[in-house]
Amino acid sequence: MTAVLEVDVQHRAGGFALDVGASAGDGVTALFGRSGAGKSTLVGMIAGLVKPATGRIVLNDRVLFDSKNGINLPAPQRRVGVVFQEARLFPHLSVRRNLLYGQWAGGRRDAPDLGAVCSLLGLDAILERSPDTLSGGEAQRVAIGRALLSAPDILLLDEPLSQLDGARRADILPWLDRLAHEAGTPIVYVSHAFDEITRLADNLIVISDGGVLASGPVEEVISRIDLGPATGRHEAGSLLRGEIIGHDETYGLTRLSLDGANLTVPAIAAPAGTAVRLRIRARDVALALEPPAKISVRNIIPVTIAEIALEEGPFAEVLTKIGEQNLRVRITRRSAEELGLAPGAHAYALIKSVAIVRRALARS
Amino acid sequence: MRGIECVMDRRTFLFSLSTAPLLALATGVPAAASGESLRIAAASSLADAAEDLGAAFTRSTGIKTIVIAASSSTLARQIAGGAAADVFLSANRDWADWLAGKGGLEADNLAVFAGNRLVLAVPAGSPIRAAALDDCLKALKVGRIATGDPEHVPLGKYARDALHGEGVWDDVRSRLLPADSAGAALRLVASGQVAAGIVYASDAKAAGLNVAFVFPPADPPIAYVAGLVSQAPEGRQFLEFLTGKEGTKVICRHGLSLPQGQQC
């Protein structure tokens, strides 16, 4: 990944210390962590609203902040677009004037076309409305459009859906999906909602207690066993990339290829050759030393055991590999011992339930 | 309260105490003011003289006095509105007549007790020297000339008459700074806020101002008129004292002149 944004900052505020070194490239980089982990402060620092105590921030080879050389570019010059948790639309301007603010007040002449952004986010119908008449979801879409129309080099979305209720969030997620794919601008997406991240992110940075716990491609980071406390035990699972190789019209099924292994899932309405992202929860997978016969589970995949982590309770987390991809499995400690599982051993993963999290993944 | 109880019971006393002022307003002639001191309402140019007169009167009769000094116009309107006073010393006849017409002054007991002259005075440090009026006015260029407001202050009316007499009223009227009282006009000149002022000779002398021009004696002459506001016998005593030997001595000492036929 060619880094678009490089961040290396240290800061202290209100009994809270931040020391983050991370980078983001093209596509969507998710910043994940519990509330209070420091994510919003980090966004503020990148945007130029908060001054780090020490450090360096570089965007597209432009130095935004460098404490050693006394550089601190003011926000208007940074070309960092921000979408905040509260839409922060200007109440005295119409939606149209809000959208174009970056152009008529910010002087950004090289902005994308208004029509294109409106189509992307479905804003045509509300252009002449006043911000206080918009719903939460509509306001956030306007906020995103406004940030896009300021021609930023990078777009920061700081928990943009956290203030919306379930229905609104479900409404706006598809728009964010399109944004991630079609906007062309690198995106940093801050969230503590796992489902948003698994759907939208290409890369993932996990922040905990003011520091970076892990970073890398989202599939890898999600499957790491040691991130349990930071990511939430009950969500533990894996993200995998697959490709549609065919459909079974008769039974309403679709076949996927995953690094050589074949998976069958409920039909996906997309042509063969489409790349998809799958999410498999660790507790939906069982392990066997031999492929069982006469069993309803259709997905029986040969895997290699990579790592075993025994827990204090009855469970054990096993990291297996399908080709190059990770698959996390949750079984009882007892079973792990009885099966004699050890790193390097071969086994079979029985996958009961697969969720298609994202269709039409960009090819990496 | 003992003595009062002998004459009338408590309730009647309190009742008459509260109704007395109302009765006084109704009749237009206030009852004896404070009952303790003699209240002298004096024109502002008499402020110092009235204090001395009051002190001398007290020495002579043992009756205490209080002096309230302001423009005769202000005092006349306040007394007509019910303000408490025993004696009114006005700087001109007009206001005394006006107040008598309103029933605030005993009409047949008005006495002219002093006179004055008008001068064009300048602050200390002013480059203007004593000269003819025209020369003075030219030397002042566009500077403002303070005096009493000709609309109501006696000093202002006298000044207007004097300027008429000199034939320069139309030229000068737009340059006047009308003050609310003779004392205010004097202070404007003394503090150097204005280039010059038309004030009483007595005031100019008291404030140590340089006199650039002395206006000829007014015709009719400047006349200070004393009148009785209340029924208090002490008031009558004061009027006699005012026009008697001791009173005239004080008046002369303050630079005022005495009415026709008398010399300081």
Place this chain on the structure above:
Amino acid sequence: MLSAEALSALALSLKVAALAMAVALPLALTAGYGLARWRFPGKGLVTVLVYLPLVLPPVVTGYLLLIIFGPNGAIGRWLEQSLGLVLAFRWTGAALAAGVMAFPLLVRPIALAFAAVDKRLEDAAGTLGAKPGIVFFTLTLPLAAPGIFAGVALGFAKALGEFGATITFAANIPGETRTLALAVHTALQRPDGDMLAIGLSLIALSVGALAVGLSEFAASRIRGDRRA
């Protein structure tokens, strides 16, 4: 009732109040913004100075103006010598007195209005490329406008009716500094000035009410437009 005298006093009052507002408003906007947003050493002292004319007796304020801007005052003398400008006993001086007295009444609502503008909106504007000056004129000022209008209404009404400081600093010169309030005062001194005093008072009342009404109307229009 609308004699030449009354018209002169009215015209003068409007002239004086207009000049007072024209000069005081930019200063009040700065002071209001500074008190609402900036932190600086001596802020407490500045606050006291700004609100001083509100708590001092008006005559005392007029007297202080006389000491500073009068013919013998340090600034007054400098103004005359270098700019040929004399304020004492001129209508411009009356405007100064009115402006000083109205200043605290301008600053307070303006400061409140600026403080009420959500700073997070200004942050967002900055990320969209707007420099601080542009943010002020396109965002902060429009959002603070209703409060500013309220301040102007109060300030104008005060400037229109100012008496104590005006008569002390600018004196009571007909046609030059005799504003409505001073004209009423003079009429009350005259032997037969009661009718004139009443007439002038009614004029002052009408103009003041009109000023407040217009300002409220303007402010509500601004608020209402947003609800379009």
